[in-house]
Amino acid sequence: MRKGIRLSDYEHAIGEHAVELKRIFPDGVARLWGSTPTQQTGNAKAVALRDRKVGDEVLFYAQNMFIARARILGLLHNPDLATAVWGVDEETRTTWEHIMALGDVVEFEVAAEPILTALAMTPPLRSLTLVRAAERRRHLGLLDGRMPTVEARPSGEGGAVAPPGRMRREDLLRALGTLDAVTPDERRIRQASLTLLWAIGRLMSGQSRLAPSNVYQTQLEPIMQEFGSPSPSVSLEYPFRHLRGSGLWEVVGTKRPGPDQLSLAASVESGTHAGLRRDAARLLRQPLARAEAIGLLCTTYFPDVNQEELLDRVGLGGYAHASGADGGAERDGRGGSVSALPKRRRQVTASRPDRDQQLAHRVKLLHLHQCQVCGLRLETRFSHYSEAAHIRGLGNPHDGPDELCNLLCLCPNHHVQFDTLAIYIDEQWNVRSSKDGASIGRLRRHPEHDIEAQYVEYHRGLCGGNR
Numbered sequence: 001m002r003k004g005i006r007l008s009d010y011e012h013a014i015g016e017h018a019v020e021l022k023r024i025f026p027d028g029v030a031r032l033w034g035s036t037p038t039q040q041t042g043n044a045k046a047v048a049l050r051d052r053k054v055g056d057e058v059l060f061y062a063q064n065m066f067i068a069r070a071r072i073l074g075l076l077h078n079p080d081l082a083t084a085v086w087g088v089d090e091e092t093r094t095t096w097e098h099i100m101a102l103g104d105v106v107e108f109e110v111a112a113e114p115i116l117t118a119l120a121m122t123p124p125l126r127s128l129t130l131v132r133a134a135e136r137r138r139h140l141g142l143l144d145g146r147m148p149t150v151e152a153r154p155s156g157e158g159g160a161v162a163p164p165g166r167m168r169r170e171d172l173l174r175a176l177g178t179l180d181a182v183t184p185d186e187r188r189i190r191q192a193s194l195t196l197l198w199a200i201g202r203l204m205s206g207q208s209r210l211a212p213s214n215v216y217q218t219q220l221e222p223i224m225q226e227f228g229s230p231s232p233s234v235s236l237e238y239p240f241r242h243l244r245g246s247g248l249w250e251v252v253g254t255k256r257p258g259p260d261q262l263s264l265a266a267s268v269e270s271g272t273h274a275g276l277r278r279d280a281a282r283l284l285r286q287p288l289a290r291a292e293a294i295g296l297l298c299t300t301y302f303p304d305v306n307q308e309e310l311l312d313r314v315g316l317g318g319y320a321h322a323s324g325a326d327g328g329a330e331r332d333g334r335g336g337s338v339s340a341l342p343k344r345r346r347q348v349t350a351s352r353p354d355r356d357q358q359l360a361h362r363v364k365l366l367h368l369h370q371c372q373v374c375g376l377r378l379e380t381r382f383s384h385y386s387e388a389a390h391i392r393g394l395g396n397p398h399d400g401p402d403e404l405c406n407l408l409c410l411c412p413n414h415h416v417q418f419d420t421l422a423i424y425i426d427e428q429w430n431v432r433s434s435k436d437g438a439s440i441g442r443l444r445r446h447p448e449h450d451i452e453a454q455y456v457e458y459h460r461g462l463c464g465g466n467r
């Protein structure tokens, strides 16, 4: 239901419903939910199956939460298609032949009980419950009152979740930037964003994308205790399992967690692993998307946290700084190694990437030592002083090039601000404060000094300025 199936993969089994499904899902990706035939006629499931109509809404239910809603666009009875898609239930030898074609699929997470009470409905025994079309407006009002507005996108665009393998950089950033649409609970948003940072750190250090829950306990729990929102209880259950609602997360090993598999201990026994989805991980292995993701997570969810310490703890220390973990202290070459940067970890000089001092000299001369941000030309006794700043840092983890198009001529103050990600350059070459986006001025340019836009974009991503 979540990923959808390609109708073209099931042409052999669709039979008489080919035209109808093509009409409902013009882009060829169908979201289907099937039910097995029921023996009894009086139980809730039988009644719900019998009475449902096109236009009704289905609420998906798991662990006392509603986790998704969808609209019924079509109803079909098609055992061949059901067998092709889902197989046959080993025990009952039946298949999920009563099929709902679903649209407007939106994933979220809302406690079920208050909504059921307000609608005078009994808690569903099965994994879904039905809301009549006539009740839909009232019910949507109830749901929306409990969660931030979630845009229902046409199913062709993937609803709340991008279709597998097609996640783009902007999908990734949108999902990372809207964790509050998955859950309205601030404590959980903090847990989710911490978990994602930690997961990116794991990717960077070459650890596996998916991990069992005991790894979460040993690695993530201490970080949660240190950087999570103040709360006596730290539960890893939420990020381990329910981060799925973000569209970035995957839980494998248990098909549908039943009540007996709720605890983390049980999930170790059942071999459940969780982690970033494959396509999200693929994007996060690209330097630009990774820099943007980390910058966005930090600026969106951790404005009140020492990000340098946080990033250090999750193995992403170099991302707190534009020049990376091993380049920051280097300055002009005349002024010695005095650095105004707070708490920078000084690495041995030998690990610092070699810089071309000729290039640094050239950019300063082109600009006559005038800061490209503020225009200051700092006077010394016999000359002037300025600094050459790399836009995309040279060393690990940024790996920017030592080229003129990756350099700026800055005064020491703006160099520090640029390196500590306090200011960035927008697409129109305005210099802005990372804190509130306020414009500080326009970057002064020189006709003989081409600046490569992709390096500016990378630095802007680190600052959380690419949204």
Ligand SMILES: [Zn+2]
Pocket (backbone or CB within 6 Å): 371, 372, 373, 374, 375, 376, 410, 411, 412, 413, 414
């Ligand atoms: Zn300046």
